Amino acid sequence: MEVKMRNVTKQFGNFIAVDNLNLNIRDGEFIALLGPSGCGKTTTLLMLAGLYKPDAGDIAFDNRIMNNILPKDRNIGMCFQSYALYPHMTVVENIAFPLKLRRTPKDEIDKKVKEIASRFHLDHLLQRFPGQISGGQQQRVALARALVKEPGMLLLDEPLSNLDSGLRISMRAEIKKLQKELGITTVFVTHDQTEALSMCDRIAVMNKGKLQDFGTPEDLYMRPKNLFIAGFIGNPPMNFLEVSYIRENNKVVLKEEYFEISLPQNVERNYVKKQSGDKVILGIRPENMILGDEEPNTIKGEIYVVEPLGRDKLVDIIIGKNRIKIIAPQNYKGNMGDRVIVHIDLENIHLFDSIDGKSMR
Numbered sequence: 001m002e003v004k005m006r007n008v009t010k011q012f013g014n015f016i017a018v019d020n021l022n023l024n025i026r027d028g029e030f031i032a033l034l035g036p037s038g039c040g041k042t043t044t045l046l047m048l049a050g051l052y053k054p055d056a057g058d059i060a061f062d063n064r065i066m067n068n069i070l071p072k073d074r075n076i077g078m079c080f081q082s083y084a085l086y087p088h089m090t091v092v093e094n095i096a097f098p099l100k101l102r103r104t105p106k107d108e109i110d111k112k113v114k115e116i117a118s119r120f121h122l123d124h125l126l127q128r129f130p131g132q133i134s135g136g137q138q139q140r141v142a143l144a145r146a147l148v149k150e151p152g153m154l155l156l157d158e159p160l161s162n163l164d165s166g167l168r169i170s171m172r173a174e175i176k177k178l179q180k181e182l183g184i185t186t187v188f189v190t191h192d193q194t195e196a197l198s199m200c201d202r203i204a205v206m207n208k209g210k211l212q213d214f215g216t217p218e219d220l221y222m223r224p225k226n227l228f229i230a231g232f233i234g235n236p237p238m239n240f241l242e243v244s245y246i247r248e249n250n251k252v253v254l255k256e257e258y259f260e261i262s263l264p265q266n267v268e269r270n271y272v273k274k275q276s277g278d279k280v281i282l283g284i285r286p287e288n289m290i291l292g293d294e295e296p297n298t299i300k301g302e303i304y305v306v307e308p309l310g311r312d313k314l315v316d317i318i319i320g321k322n323r324i325k326i327i328a329p330q331n332y333k334g335n336m337g338d339r340v341i342v343h344i345d346l347e348n349i350h351l352f353d354s355i356d357g358k359s360m361r
């Protein structure tokens with residue numbers, strides 16, 4: 001099912017929860033609605049489900065306008081964080097229920113329920129009631145129930161948030177695999193960027209009701225369009241330093257009170273030109289710096305704190321008035337208070353306009 005949202009707006013009183021949203025979702029695509037709490041993700045999902053009506057704009061499924069179509073007639077499966085199972089029905093009855101409503105033949109119901117229960121590791125729980133299984137297991141039953149009738153679109157609102165971290169990682173893979181096998185258009189609401197990046201074909205990042213960007217995980221990570229996306233996608237987040245953009249003898253130099261970096265020509269030509277003296281924001285991801293010896297284009301700093309994270313170490317460094325974070329190898333030996341030299345991978349820097357926050361690419 002192909003989904004189009006055209007200039008969709010939803011208000012609650014004077015408050016604009018979703019502001020002029022345009023989104024084209026391809027048939028079979030798995031997309032995430034990602035953003036901080038209150039940015040309008042769930043409101044968007046509920047409009048797709050038909051539980052909220054847009055105040056302006058259109059929603060179309062396969063080019064058919066759905067604004068006035070009831071939820072039950074939209075051919076969608078839903079699994080919300082608080083989606084309740086029928087407490088008086090066993091797990092198997094819960095999963096089979098949507099098929100029973102459709103008067104599916106019994107042997108077909110049995111086959112489909114068995115198949116999906118096995119995928120969601122529910123085989124041993126089929127005869128239990130929802131009150132007799134854990135929250136995480138209930139969530140898996142709700143997912144199985146949403147998918148068993150093979151809807152045209154699956155809507156998921158934080159479906160993994162009740163699961164413990166191990167199960168969440170294995171369910172991530174299961175849902176991703178299942179979504180591709182079924183080829184079902186899926187919209188997944190999450191505030192967890194790892195879930196969105198790891199599972200989805202494209203991610204719609206929202207902030208304060210507005211779409212910030214809609215792109216593949218790689219697009220958003222490698223070529224963030226603005227400071228919001230750059231700071232939101234990536235964990236630990238991108239470091240930002242305000243610098244002066246200076247033209248010197250045909251070269252561009254980024255200057256700050258405590259350092260200066262001369263941009264190689266092949267890097268500089270990726271960015272729009274600024275007036276010499278303009279302020280710009282230099283963005284560097286923690287994994288795009290290493291700690292080493294003094295050379296041209298390095299920055300001097302002092303270690304504020306070192307956080308061992310198991311696989312690597314997060315090193316917090318003071319540079320003048322700024323603090324930045326660097327990912328260092330697990331065997332890095334630096335300590336609090338040490339003076340260090342920071343090398344930047346200049347091929348992987350990001351430059352943003354300091355006024356409108358847009359990428360200068």
Ligand code: ATP
Nearest residue numbers: 012015017035036037038039040041042043044191
């Ligand atoms: P979260 O991750 O916290 O669930 P969200 O991005 O899903 O956030 P929404 O639930 O879509 O956010 O809410 C967007 C904004 O609209 C919030 O500020 C919320 O308080 C407001 N809002 C949502 N539903 C209603 C409602 N029924 N009445 C009034 N305001 C609402």
